Amino acid sequence: MIEDEVRQMLERRAGDVSPSPGAWAEIEHRLDGAGDGAGEGRVVALRRETARRRFPLVAAAVLVALGVAAAIAAGPDGASRVDTTPAGPSPTAPPTTFGGEAPTPAIWPATTTRGLQSLQADAAAGRRPDLLDPRAAAGQYLSDLLQPPNGPVEGFEVQQFRAGDAQSGEVPYVMGGLPGTVLVRRLAGDGSIWYVTALTHLTLPVTRVGYDGTRFTAEIRPTAPGRLLATITPVGGGQGRNVDFESVVAGQAVGVDAALPGAGAAIALFRLIGPGGAPTTLAQVRSDEPAPIRAAYCEVLDSVMGERPESYVGSDEHLADLSRLRDAAPPEVVRDVAAYRAFVADRVSPGDPLTQDVQSWPQAVRDALQRIDAANARLCQGAP
């Protein structure tokens, strides 16, 4: 029955979708941008504020780029009062490698050097004793990873640590009768914590892992048949995405080429679900080096800038441009760009010039624009 097949397919497809952890923060931002409880009242207020000065509408389209936000910031005396304080990442945003922090190959228990150092302090204080032993660390990592929906909750056996050199090694494990390996590394010398750099599995060899600031690429050649799923998580900005594959034939090379603009690096988790309920196998890797996120953002900024007609402001094309800018934005401005885009989407219309009056926009949106403008000058024009 086609009905049953459709139902099963929809259930299967939907079951693979997990919302991003920062979703509520994003909604909150949109609500902030819309004003607290303003609703229709705010629209009425905008229409009544005819005495307010309208900004040059031809430039309103590039508010998020340069110039107009600075104009907003300029006081009556023309003196600049641009706030150069970075907005900072969302409390639910992924940790960042942007901003001069030393890169790390870690995928667990933290993905930044700062995060690992914080965990080092916890371990030294006795709060994370598992991180001081490579086998225990690998076991805890697997326990975290094997929570639904990533894999089976059924047991796995963690074997003895095998040292490679003084600072790294591997921890073999067996899950569903198939062997895998957790690669671990030490943060510093004796007494420092162990972190995971990769998870490998015989059935899921992952090669040619790369990330250039816009696209994540890899090649997998599963040695067993099944359904292959990939979850690619950005580190340091950008937005995560999932990539699905179906009916993978054993021995067949599968290339992954996923758009992931604006991140500093990427961590990819691959799952191979065997036919007929065979055990799930997993592999997890991190792209090699932090990517030139700043260059990617400034490149998008260049393409978004330029004079536009009034009909562009608030149009679908404008929103698409702002989406591209948001996707490429480094962590220090991504929240503000997202909030600005949400406001434009919600309140600004290409057919209603009154809604394009920047001076009548909520202070929170104007503040966001100031921060974006300051960050743009710093990131893309070399301003201090």
Next chain:
Amino acid sequence: MIAAEMAQPPPPPWAGPLVELYRERYQPMVRLAYLLTGDRTAAEELVQDAFVSVHRSWSPVNRPASYLRTAVVNACRSWGRRRTLEAHRRPRRAEPAVLVADELWDSLGRLPERQRSAIVLRFYEDLPDADIAVALGCRPATVRTAIHRGLAALRTEVQR
């Protein structure tokens, strides 16, 4: 995490019910939106837009979950129409070298937007004709026709 974020005093009057709605319906709505659009990123964005819409219309809304679902369906349909227009206007980017072999899913994505929406709402949300008609803004008879034709098209594609 959500509770911690919302703990900052004073919470706006809509905060509690909206958070409850988020907890109960965000993931199902993202999944529904994904089935309607085939795009995970767009699905989340559209559902977030829908939550903002629900917030704006909170007081007169008696059944926020139903309102939310209708807002999501409408947003997905608008998104689909915009994307169709954009596809005609813009040069097509090279597809990534990925292997996709879910014929039924691909066929569903090729259905006309109303047929796809009706099938998803029937076979994923298990909605009756009347509720689907409300969500799609059409008559129940139109829903039945859309589902019938959509299933026929899927059957043909799969058997091909």
